[in-house]
């Protein structure tokens with residue numbers, strides 16, 4: 671079923687965290703296979719901590735010779751496949767992009783983030799040309815400040831806005847999101863007394879996952 675991948679050549683742009691948030695949310699309704707294609711294996715580390723979930727399977731594969739088979743196999747077995755990529759414009763990442771139904775490009779709102787996002791969009795464009803198929807890509811504003819509501823479109827880097835559509839939902843900078851790395855499990859397993867702002871983080875992740883599903887259905 672659909673393959674959703676997270677790309678950006680910039681380390682720290684929010685690929686792994688945003689991918690984990692999506693995996694956890696999709697798993698509330700359906701099975702998800704997460705493929706950790708980053709040799710740093712941060713997704714794999716997350717999956718080994720905390721509560722295990724029946725509907726989440728995490729597989730590590732950062733091997734060009736195997737990745738296509740691993741993705742194809744996952745796509746036949748699970749309703750959703752989410753691939754977390756390394757922060758680099760590698761051949762492995764091009765192969766993953768080539769098998770994706772949607773490439774999500776997380777970015778902060780600073781210029782250096784926008785530059786990295788543009789490079790990721792260009793990589794998707796190159797793979798699309800090679801594959802002779804339009805691979806949908808969307809920019810995801812991540813780690814943004816929740817206090818700044820209703821982002822003024824003019825504030826977004828104009829070049830980036832022209833290059834690819836962006837999700838209406840942003841994943842704000844939230845302690846609950848970063849704490850997933852230390853506690854493992856999903857937002858629903860976290861203790862509200864230990865992690866501040868949990869209900870808002872859950873609202874944010876629900877809104878993000880439903881926009882992803884709408885985009886996959888082509889209704890947005």
Ligand SMILES: Nc1ncnc2c1ncn2[C@@H]1O[C@H](COP(=O)(O)OP(=O)(O)O)[C@@H](O)[C@H]1O
Nearest residue numbers: 681682683684685686687813842843844847848
């Ligand atoms: N929405 C967010 N809210 C809070 N912290 C975040 C968020 N997204 C990422 N982070 C934090 O930023 C750091 C880098 O994020 P990460 O997802 O690992 O980026 P990447 O995979 O692109 O290198 C991590 O320590 C993570 O906890």
Ligand SMILES: [Mg+2]
Nearest residue numbers: 685686708712
């Ligand atoms: Mg990562």
